[in-house]
Amino acid sequence: MTATQTDTLIDDYLRRLAKALAPLPRAQRQQLLTEIAEHVATARSTLERPSDADIRNLLDRIGRPEDIAAEAIGAEAMVPATGRWLGHIGLSLLPVAGVLIALELVCGVAGVVHYVTVSGITPKRRTWTTAFFIVVGAVGPVAAALILFDLLRTGMVWKSRLALIGLLGSVIGGVAVLLFIPFVVDHDILLGMGHIALH
Amino acid sequence: MFYMVPGTTEKLMSQMRRGALEYCVLALLRKEERYGFDLVRSLGETDGLVTSEGTIYPLLARLRGEGLVETTWHESVQGPPRRYYQLTLDGERALEIFVEQWRRFRESVDRILEA
Numbered sequence: 638m639t640a641t642q643t644d645t646l647i648d649d650y651l652r653r654l655a656k657a658l659a660p661l662p663r664a665q666r667q668q669l670l671t672e673i674a675e676h677v678a679t680a681r682s683t684l685e686r687p688s689d690a691d692i693r694n695l696l697d698r699i700g701r702p703e704d705i706a707a708e709a710i711g712a713e714a715m716v717p718a719t720g721r722w723l724g725h726i727g728l729s730l731l732p733v734a735g736v737l738i739a740l741e742l743v744c745g746v747a748g749v750v751h752y753v754t755v756s757g758i759t760p761k762r763r764t765w766t767t768a769f770f771i772v773v774g775a776v777g778p779v780a781a782a783l784i785l786f787d788l789l790r791t792g793m794v795w796k797s798r799l800a801l802i803g804l805l806g807s808v809i810g811g812v813a814v815l816l817f818i819p820f821v822v823d824h825d826i827l828l829g830m831g832h833i834a835l836h
Numbered sequence: 837m838f839y840m841v842p843g844t845t846e847k848l849m850s851q852m853r854r855g856a857l858e859y860c861v862l863a864l865l866r867k868e869e870r871y872g873f874d875l876v877r878s879l880g881e882t883d884g885l886v887t888s889e890g891t892i893y894p895l896l897a898r899l900r901g902e903g904l905v906e907t908t909w910h911e912s913v914q915g916p917p918r919r920y921y922q923l924t925l926d927g928e929r930a931l932e933i934f935v936e937q938w939r940r941f942r943e944s945v946d947r948i949l950e951a
Contacts, residue, residue: 654890669893669897672896672919673890673893675872675873675918676872676876680873682915698889699889700887700888700889700890701888704888705888705890705891705893705894708894709893709894709897
């Protein structure tokens with residue numbers, strides 16, 4: 638058999654596969670096609686001067702394109718829909734999380750400044766106000782680290798719980814900042830700011 | 837076999853494979869990462885495990901989606917870079933649980949079959 642004929646057999650097979658995989662999302666379809674084409678190429682390279690029958694045999698081992706597609710479409714259906722929704726929600730909330738994490742970082746810095754400046758002015762008020770700032774300030778970097786670590790680990794898929802915990806943490810921290818700042822920013826902080834300005 | 841209807845054996849095997857095959861994939865990756873082609877060939881050459889090599893690729897895609905395996909690209913001596921599969925920590929854990937439950941299950945079934 639000539640090389641062109643074995644090529645035609647393989648091309649026909651891959652075309653049939655592409656057609657059978659049509660219902661799948663583009664990225665998934667592309668990946669499967671690439672992998673199976675690579676499998677065919679590797680299997681073929683192990684044969685010396687393959688005959689027509691060798692190629693048919695090789696393609697038989699890989700199986701009917703329709704069976705592969707059925708398996709792929711079944712597997713797609715098995716990914717729980719809620720998981721996919723969580724993923725979309727998670728990714729779309731990423732900019733919000735970024736803003737909140739920045740806010741929490743500012744809070745952390747403010748807490749440290751507050752601790753340093755108010756010290757000596759009203760020591761009693763110092764403790765819980767600064768503690769609040771510093772705890773909230775710590776939430777930001779921890780949440781950012783969790784989200785980044787998880788996204789890098791899963792290849793930006795956003796499927797596991799770690800990133801969601803990070804996201805939730807940043808949101809809770811951010812809400813805490815926004816709710817409590819009006820109560821916490823009192824004359825203590827103003828005194829502190831004045832203190833800095835005087836020096 | 838007088839009673840054996842060909843379709844029935846196939847259906848039975850496909851049902852039994854369904855639960856176990858993905859853990860066989862994980863088990864093959866327990867010691868080292870493997871090139872997709874070699875992984876698929878190993879499974880295909882094990883008797884009764886896989887009917888067609890091609891159907892393993894959708895399974896690999898699903899395992900990757902679930903975070904049980906991950907892939908890295910390696911340069912190859914000739915030809916384009918190759919995709920290697922390896923087990924993640926979640927994959928190791930899933931495999932451990934399966935092995936434990938599989939032993940229990942196998943013993944129970946054997947006990948009843950041999951009674």
